[in-house]
Amino acid sequence: MPLFANDPNRSSWLYVNKNSDFPIQNIPFGVFLTKDDIITIGTRIGDTAIDLGALHQLGYFDGIPLTDDIFLQDTLNDFIADGRKTWRLVRNRIAEIFDADNPVLKNHTAHKETILFRLDEIEMKMPVYVGDYTDFYASKEHATNVGSMFRDPENALMPNWVHMPVGYHGRSSSIITTHIPIHRPQGQTLPEGADKPVFGPSKLVDFELEMAFITTDANELGEPIPINEAEEYIFGLVLFNDWSARDIQKWEYVPLGPFLGKSFASSMSPWIVTLDALEPFRVESPKQDPQPLPYLRTKGKHSFDIQLEVGIQPKGSKETTVCRSNFKYMYWNIAQQLAHHTVNGCPVNSGDMMGSGTISGPTEDSYGSMLELSWKGSKPLKMKDGSERKFINDYDTVVMRAHCENDDVRIGFGQLKTQLLPVFKPKK
Numbered sequence: 001m002p003l004f005a006n007d008p009n010r011s012s013w014l015y016v017n018k019n020s021d022f023p024i025q026n027i028p029f030g031v032f033l034t035k036d037d038i039i040t041i042g043t044r045i046g047d048t049a050i051d052l053g054a055l056h057q058l059g060y061f062d063g064i065p066l067t068d069d070i071f072l073q074d075t076l077n078d079f080i081a082d083g084r085k086t087w088r089l090v091r092n093r094i095a096e097i098f099d100a101d102n103p104v105l106k107n108h109t110a111h112k113e114t115i116l117f118r119l120d121e122i123e124m125k126m127p128v129y130v131g132d133y134t135d136f137y138a139s140k141e142h143a144t145n146v147g148s149m150f151r152d153p154e155n156a157l158m159p160n161w162v163h164m165p166v167g168y169h170g171r172s173s174s175i176i177t178t179h180i181p182i183h184r185p186q187g188q189t190l191p192e193g194a195d196k197p198v199f200g201p202s203k204l205v206d207f208e209l210e211m212a213f214i215t216t217d218a219n220e221l222g223e224p225i226p227i228n229e230a231e232e233y234i235f236g237l238v239l240f241n242d243w244s245a246r247d248i249q250k251w252e253y254v255p256l257g258p259f260l261g262k263s264f265a266s267s268m269s270p271w272i273v274t275l276d277a278l279e280p281f282r283v284e285s286p287k288q289d290p291q292p293l294p295y296l297r298t299k300g301k302h303s304f305d306i307q308l309e310v311g312i313q314p315k316g317s318k319e320t321t322v323c324r325s326n327f328k329y330m331y332w333n334i335a336q337q338l339a340h341h342t343v344n345g346c347p348v349n350s351g352d353m354m355g356s357g358t359i360s361g362p363t364e365d366s367y368g369s370m371l372e373l374s375w376k377g378s379k380p381l382k383m384k385d386g387s388e389r390k391f392i393n394d395y396d397t398v399v400m401r402a403h404c405e406n407d408d409v410r411i412g413f414g415q416l417k418t419q420l421l422p423v424f425k426p427k428k
Contacts, residue, residue, distance in 0.1 A: 003088065003276055005095035008408035012098045013106045014116075016046035021403050021412020024098055027091045028236070028271035028413075029076055032122040039125065041071040041079065044271060045098055049117040052094075058111055060097055064089045075129045076272065080216045080235045081350035087235065088276060124270035126177050127238075128214055128351040133175060134341060135210075135242060135262070135355040136167040138332035140286070142360035145372045150250075162290060165332035165340045167357075171263045175353065177270045178416050183424040184394060185264035187248040201423050202245035202261075204377075205392045208358040209310050209368035209400060211327050212240040213334050214272055215352045222345035227298055230335040231275060233348065237304075237334075239269040239402045239413045240355050246371055246391070266355070269402075269416040277411055281305045281404040285333045292336070295343055302333040308359060308402050310368070315395035317385035322373055325359050325366040327402075394422045 005027055012024040022028065022044045032049060033039050040053040053071040055061065066086070070079055079086070097105055105111055137143055140157075143166075147156030160166065176182070184205055188197040218233035219225050225233060242262065249261025282301035291297070306327035313319040332340075337354055358368040367373045370391045374380055377390035392398065397419040403412030 003279060004092045006277065006279060007095075008280075010095060011100045012045050013100045013102075014045045014048045014098055019410065020046050021410065021414050022046055022271075023409060023411070024095055025409045026273060026277050026411045027094050028273045028277070029079070030127045030271045031074060031076065031125045033125060034117060035121040039074045041073060041076060043094060047119050049119060049122045050094070050098075051115050051117065054115045055097070058114070060105070061090065061093060064093060066090075074125065075351065076127050077129050077351040080128070080214065083216060084232055087274060091274065091276060124177060124179075126175075127270055127272050128353070130172040130175050130351055130353045131349050132352045133170045133172040133266075133355070134167050134353070135170050135258075135357060136165050136332065136337050137161075137357040138165050138330050138337065139357055139360050139368070140331040141329060141362055142358040142368060142372065145360060145367065149371070149376055162288070163292065164296065165337045167337070167341070168257045170258065172353070174263060175266045175268060176418075177268055178418070180267070181419040181421050182243065182265040182267075183421050185245050185248065185260065186423055187245065187260045188251055189247040190251045197251060202248050203391070204246035205420060206244045206246050206370045207310065207392065207398045207400075208242040208244055209308055209323060209325060210240040210242050210356045210359060211237050211306065211402070212268060212353050212355040213237050213338075215338070215348045215350065215354070217350045218338075218348040219342055221347050223342070223347075224295075224345060225339055225342040225348070227295060227335055227339040230338040231302070234275050234334060234338065236272040236274040237278065237306075237413075238272055239308075239400050239416045241267040241398060241400055241416060241418060242355050242358070243267070244369070244371075265418075267416055267418045268353070269400075269413045271414055273411065273413055278304050278306075278404065280406060280409065281411070283328050286329070286331050288331065295339060296336050298333065298335055302335045303328045303330060304404065306402050306404050308368075309400070311399040312383065312389060312392070313397040313399060314383055314385055314387060314393065315397075317383065319399055320381075320383045322370075322381055322389075323366065323368060325361045325368050327356070327359060329359060329361045329366075330356055392420050394420060396420050
C-alpha cells in the first residue's frame with residue numbers, strides 16, 4: 001500500500017512552523033485529555049492537536065473498516081492491534097483531510113471547533129497500556145564503555161554480546177510519559193571500601209538515552225517471528241529515558257541483573273512516531289562481526305538516522321546540553337531485537353514496549369548517560385549556571401529531544417521532560 005502521507009511536497013492548511021517536529025508528513029499517534037475532560041486518541045500537525053474520535057464520529061474515516069469506538073479509548077492498544085494495513089489507511093486519510101488543497105474540513109467551521117485543539121487546551125496521557133517491557137543493551141559503544149569501567153578494558157564486552165541482542169524483561173508499572181516528575185529512589189548500596197551494605201537514597205541517579213519501539217499482536221505461544229517479517233509487527237518508536245540508580249544497581253545486579261536500580265521509573269515521549277513516517281530516514285546498521293546466526297541476519301536498511309539530544313536544566317536555571325547522539329549507532333537493530341525476543345516462542349502483544357538500551361556514539365559528547373559522560377564521576381560536567389554534575393541532582397529536569405531531517409522534511413518526536421524530586425515523603 002503506497003505511503004501517500006509521506007509525500008514531501010504535501011503541505012497542510014494547518015499552520016506548521018518550518019522547524020516543527022510535526023509536519024503533515026509525520027502524523028504521530030497519542031492519547032490526550034481535552035479541555036472538556038474527554039480522553040481521546042489523537043494526532044498532531046504543527047501545534048494543533050487533532051481529535052481522531054471526533055473526526056471518526058463525523059464520518060471522515062468512511063470506507064475504512066474501523067469499529068465505532070476505536071478512537072474513543074484511553075489507549076492505542078486496540079488500534080495498534082488492527083495491524084499495519086489499518087494504520088496506513090488511517091494515516092493516509094488524515095494526510096488527505098488536512099492537505100492544503102482539500103477544502104472539506106478546512107471550510108467547515110463547526111467541525112473544526114469539535115476536532116481541533118491548541119496544545120495548551122490538552123493534557124498528554126500515556127499513549128499505550130504497556131503490558132510487557134523489555135530493555136535491550138544494544139549499543140556497542142555503551143556496552144564497551146561500561147565494560148571498560150567495571151571490568152577489564154581489554155575484554156569489555158562479554159563473550160555473548162556480539163552474537164545476540166542482550167536484554168532483560170523489566171517491569172511496566174512505572175513507565176510514565178513526559179512532564180511527570182519522579183522521586184529519588186532508595187535501596188541498598190555498598191559504600192566504597194565497606195563490606196556490608198547500607199540503606200538510603202541513591203547518590204548516583206542517572207538518565208539513559210534510549211529509543212523504544214511499540215509492537216502489535218505478533219505471534220502465538222511457541223511461534224517465532226522471522227527476521228524478514230519483524231518490522232511488520234512494529235507500530236512505531238518513542239523517545240525513552242530509562243532512569244538508573246547506578247549505586248543500587250551495582251550492588252544488586254549479580255547474578256540476576258537489573259532490579260530496583262531500574263524499576264523506579266522510565267519516561268517515554270507521548271507521541272508514537274510510526275515506522276512508516278520514518279521510512280525516508282532508513283540507514284544501514286553498523287557492520288556486524290562476527291556475522292550473526294542465520295535467524296538474526298538482515299538485508300537492507302534496518303536502522304534509522306535519528307538525531308538525539310539530552311539537556312540538564314537545574315531548578316531556576318537555563319538548560320545545558322550534555323549529549324548529542326544518534327540512533328543509527330545501534331549495533332543490534334529493532335528487527336533483530338524482535339526476532340531474537342521471539343525465537344524461543346515468547347508471545348508479543350499489542351502495546352508491548354522494547355527499549356533499545358543506552359545509545360552512545362563514538363565520541364565523548366555522544367555518550368548516552370552521565371555514567372559515561374562524567375566517566376563514573378571523575379569528569380564532572382559544568383552547567384551554564386556554574387554548577388557541576390557527576391550525576392542528576394534533586395530538582396534537575398532532564399530534557400530529551402529526537403528528530404530526523406533531510407533536504408525535504410523534518411520528522412521529530414517532540415520533547416521528553418522529567419524532573420527528579422527528592423525522596424518521597426508520605427503526607428501526614
